[in-house]
Every structure is written in structure tokens, then in C-alpha cells.
Amino acid sequence: MELRAAEDDRSVQGYAAVYNSESNTLGWFTEIIERGAFTEALQRSPDIVALYNHDENYVLGRRDAGTLSVWEDERGLQYKIDNLPNSREDVLEAIKRGDVNKSSFAFTIAPGGDRWEERDGKTIRTITKFDRIYDVSPVVYPAYSDSSVAKRSFDQWVEQQKEQSEEQETEQREDTQELKAFNEWLERTLKLRKEFL
Numbered sequence: 691m692e693l694r695a696a697e698d699d700r701s702v703q704g705y706a707a708v709y710n711s712e713s714n715t716l717g718w719f720t721e722i723i724e725r726g727a728f729t730e731a732l733q734r735s736p737d738i739v740a741l742y743n744h745d746e747n748y749v750l751g752r753r754d755a756g757t758l759s760v761w762e763d764e765r766g767l768q769y770k771i772d773n774l775p776n777s778r779e780d781v782l783e784a785i786k787r788g789d790v791n792k793s794s795f796a797f798t799i800a801p802g803g804d805r806w807e808e809r810d811g812k813t814i815r816t817i818t819k820f821d822r823i824y825d826v827s828p829v830v831y832p833a834y835s836d837s838s839v840a841k842r843s844f845d846q847w848v849e850q851q852k853e854q855s856e857e858q859e860t861e862q863r864e865d866t867q868e869l870k871a872f873n874e875w876l877e878r879t880l881k882l883r884k885e886f887l
Contacts, residue, residue: 694785700774702750702785706795706826708766712814714832719806719813728762731797731820740771741827742781744796750778750828760826767795769826785828794832796824 694703713721740758742748751758751771760769774782784790803819
């Protein structure tokens with residue numbers, strides 16, 4: 691996600707995530723974040739921190755300290771770090787040079803806050819509701835989602851798909867049996883009618 695540093699002060703601003711934009715391939719799937727997915731998480735996550743590369747040893751700002759602002763707008767999850775510490779001059783310089791130009795965020799998803807689908811030969815996970823936001827981070831490489839959590843959610847979806855498929859097959863078999871029984875009844879009826887006439 692995009693990231694920029696102000697020319698006239700030590701602030702850094704960027705989007706940690708953008709709505710309705712398909713991610714790069716995250717192993718076996720891609721992700722899309724639905725508009726409004728951050729609303730409740732931002733209310734439940736008052737103390738979000740800004741870290742460099744998600745590293746707790748490189749704190750750049752903190753919401754509770756008033757040095758970090760995090761909010762959602764029509765485009766996605768935006769953040770601003772005010773007055774970057776002097777001890778992080780290397781980070782500020784790297785951002786200004788464009789060497790670090792991406793953002794990421796650490797999160798958990800609310801129960802039932804995602805859905806899976808197959809589209810154009812790809813497996814897509816749409817996140818509809820986050821539970822918590824822990825940090826926003828200027829990064830060299832955007833972090834991948836928690837693959838173990840995603841895998842559990844994906845496996846649940848696969849099981850649901852199997853169950854639905856089995857139910858459909860059962861319904862189709864029942865429909866076939868009903869059709870067969872109807873045809874047999876019709877054949878017997880026509881035969882009796884022919885004999886009667």
C-alpha cells in the first residue's frame with residue numbers, strides 16, 4: 691500500500707490497506723477487504739502502534755501517545771505518524787528516498803468475518819469484518835496474512851462446499867428416483883388405459 695513522508699516535517703502517512711483491491715497471491719489464495727471491514731475493529735483497538743517492518747524494537751508512533759492517527763475513509767485504512775523519533779532518522783530517510791514505500795498491518799479477523807469463493811480459477815478470501823488491529827507498519831515487503839488462521843477458515847469453507855455438494859447429489863438422486871417412479875406409474879397407467887380401451 692502507498693506510503694509517503696512529508697517534506698516540511700517528520701510525519702509519515704499512508705494506507706495500510708485499500709478496499710476492494712485484490713492482493714497478490716498469498717500462497718494458495720488472494721484477499722479482498724470489503725468496505726467497512728475496519729469499523730468495529732477500530733473501536734475495539736484503541737492502542738494501535740506504528741512499527742517499522744512489524745518489529746516491536748522499532749516503535750515509530752502510538753495511538754495512546756497521540757503520535758499515531760489511524761482511521762478509515764472511503765478508500766481504506768489510513769494512518770499518519772506525527773513527529774517521527776530522531777532515533778528513526780534512517781527509517782524517515784528510507785521512506786523519503788522511496789526505498790521503503792509499502793505499508794502493512796497486523797490484525798485478527800472477527801468470527802465469521804470472512805468468506806471464500808472460487809472465481810476465474812482462483813480462490814478468493816473476502817474479509818468482511820476485522821476483530822482487532824494491532825499495528826500499522828511501513829514495510830519493505832508487505833506482510834502476508836496469518837496463513838494458519840486463513841487455512842483453518844479455508845478448510846471450514848471446503849467442508850461447507852463438500853456438504854452442499856453432497857446435499858445436492860442426494861437431492862438429485864431423490865429427484866431421479868421420483869422421476870423414475872413417475873415414469874413407471876405413467877407407463878402402467880397408459881398400459882391399463884390401452885387395455886381398457
